Every structure is written in C-alpha cells, then in structure tokens.
Amino acid sequence: MGSLMRNLLIVFFWLALLSGCVSSRIEQSRDAATGIMSNEAIVLLGRASYNEKQAEEGFTECIADILSQGDNPIRLIDQKQFRDDLYPWFEPRTAPTSADELGKLFNQPGVQDRISSVNVRYLAWIDGDTITIDSGGSMSCTISTFGGGCFGMSYWEEDASYEAAIWDLKEMTSTGQISADANGTSYIAGLIIPIPILARPGNAACKGLAKQLREFIVGET
C-alpha cells in the first residue's frame, strides 16, 4: 500500500512538471511617452466584432485583476460601467476605431465631462482570441458492470493571440500597441483514469500582456 502511494506521488510529481508547456512572445510598439498619476485610471475594453473572433470577457477580466493588484496597482474603471456611462458611444458599432476619432467623440454633449469625472487617462482596446489549431490522437472510455476505464491519448494545440491598443484620452492620441502570442499543446492520456496535462496559452498571454501593459503605462514618462 505504501509503495503504491509512493508511485502515485511520483506520477503526479512528473505530471505537474509536464503540465503547462507554453511558449509565448510579447511585442510592443510605442508611439508616445506615457505615465499615470495615482488618481488617474485606465479602462480596458474588449473590442467586439460580428464574426467569431472576439476577446473573451474572461481574458479582459484576467488582465484587469493583474493590473489592479501587486506592488504598483493601477486604478481601473469597470468596462460595463464605462460603456453605460458613455452610452451610446462605446457600443460595438459606434465605438471609435482609431484615436483620430476621439476629437469628434469628445465634441458630443457630455462625453468629455463624463470621462473627466472618473479621471480616465488611458483606454486599452483588447482584441484577439484563443483558437485550437491542431488536434489528434484517440481515446476511448468504456463502462460496464465489471468496471471501466479509458485508454489512448489525445492532444490539441491552442494558439492565443491578443493585442492591446492603448489610447491616451488626455492627449487624444494613440500611445502604442502591445501584442501577446502564446502557443501550447494539451494532452489527455487514458491510463484507466483520464489524466489531463493541460497547457493554458490564454492564461500565459494574459499574464504576459498584463505585465507589459503595466510597464508600458507606468514605465516611461
């Protein structure tokens, strides 16, 4: 019994080491100097589109969680609240698609005042998604009166590709873009019980993008 437990622990140890094999790449291009005061805030908005590609709400929330925590937290405005406060100017079909349109938008009645009242300095548009680019293998599970089990192995490769376009609402300019790409393959091995070895490229892209976004906004003045 003791040796079985030890063997199981060894298996789980190796599985823990094997899990989450993800490669990621972060790139940044800066158009203007940035900096943020402690009373200023940023808002993250998921760019909506009418095709299948759209940043998941969970991805934007993941970045918001990371930015609002840590040693150097940034004040964030909730995206739903922001869209409500500035309705109808940040809806999927009415939102400005480039920073050049900010001037016209700020001429709309109440828009400038509403943004100033919550002191939003930067707006970051989050775009992209995670897709499965390859999958294969086979696994079958059987259950009968004598017991059951799974045998075989299947895998799927996911690619997470996201971009943040950052606009300075005070200067009404685009300050730059950050892109995050992450790729990873997940496996499920059926050895009586199915053992998942999951890679999370979406999570890796979120962490990478959030870290770079913080440095981008706070780092250079």
Next chain:
Amino acid sequence: MLQFRALLGQSLLVTGMLLSLQSCTTSVVVEGTLPTPLVSIIPARMGVYYSDKFRYFKHEEVIRDSGGWSIDLGKQNLNFFQNLTKSLFVGVQEVGQPPLTSEEMQGLDGVFIPKIEKYGFLTPSISGLKFYSASIEYRVAMYDKAGTKIGDWNIVGYGKSEGGMFSSDDAINEATVLAIRDGGARIAIELIDQPAVQAWLQSIGEPSQPSAAPLASAERNKSPETIESAESLKSAESLKSAKGVESIEIPESVDGVPDA
C-alpha cells in the same frame, strides 16, 4: 440477474429524466441596465405610443435539440425606450393609439412610435459558433402634429454573448440586452441626422445641428445582417446571381431609409 434488472431500471430512469429535460422550456425574463444616452437632444416635444405588443413582447420558439424557449423582453425593452426617448427629445409624453385629436396633440410637436418587427436568436448548437446571438428588428415611425408621416425607419440591433454549458439563459439574456442597446444606439445617434427629420425640424422652426458623430466607425462596424439602402440590397443580390457567389450574406432588412 437481480443486479441486471436494477441496472436496467436505473438506466430507464436516467433516460426518462434526460428526455423530460430535453422537452423542458427555458424561460428568460430579460433584465439589464438602462443607460441614459449622451446625445444631441432633438428640439421637439413628442408623444410616444407603445402598443401592447411592444410593452409585453415575448418570443416563443421550439428548437430541435435544445427544446422550447420563452423569452420575455417586453419590460426591459419598454424601460429602455422610455429612458431613450426622455434623453432624445426635449419633452416626452406617452399617448394613446394614433390618430390623436387636436386636444390630445396639444403641447406636442409630433408622435414617435417604436415597434418590434422581428426578434430572433441563435444558440451555438445552431450557429456552430461559440456565441449566443440575438437580433431585434425595430421599426420606428414619426408623425407630425397633423398626423402626417415624417418617416419610418427599420433598425436592426444585434448582440452576442459567450455562454457556458449550463448558462444558456444568462447568455440569451445578455445577447438580447446587447441587441436592445445596439438598436437604441443607432436610433439615438442617427435619427437626428435623417434628412426627413431635419426637414421637419426646419418646418416647426427648431433647426437642429446634425450629430457630427464619428459615424464612420458605425458604418464600418455594421453587422452582416444590415445595410443602409435598398440599392445596396439589390446590388448584393445581383452580385450573387451574376458571379455565382454561394455564400454571400443577403441582408434581411434595410435600415435608415424613410418610407415617407
């Protein structure tokens, strides 16, 4: 043998439960926030008529593989439009079904009548996409003080929402709320820019500045279901027939064109 019978009995029970679940109806009472639009106010005092169909709009549909759906969007839609019209016009007063008498029109410059022409939704099992989506086709009509139609416009609102395996009702709720918002945004921004509305405002001595909104982006971001004019609808159809294109999106509706 006894064990086999017990197992068979349990299997039948589970199958029965699954079948009864399959035939269930998912009821959704649409709820969401009611944002107040930040738009140029149309300088007119309007009577607004909401028909009972508009007030209590409910969509019922049975979909193979996902059972029945009952989507009650009347209350949210009504509250949304009450909020929208209050922000859109200088003054608003709910009125009865037109035609209205001159006494009933006293203090009003015209009448605004929104209708829901169509509501539809798609689940991931139907669309093959990972989103739930909803669309609402509104028809809004405006009449002047004498009861002459200023114009009417079809506006399609579209919304989509991610949905989990066990939260299809929440996803349909969110997609519907977004569709109402989308339709409302088009009305709030574009109604004032319609030539018929501008001409009517001139006629009542209340000229108004067009919105000067960044509508270029609104044009670019239109959903595939909507286009602006009957001409472009015809050209899309002719493109399909002329070039043998199989998968072109033929818009179901035409918006932005006054009938009057």
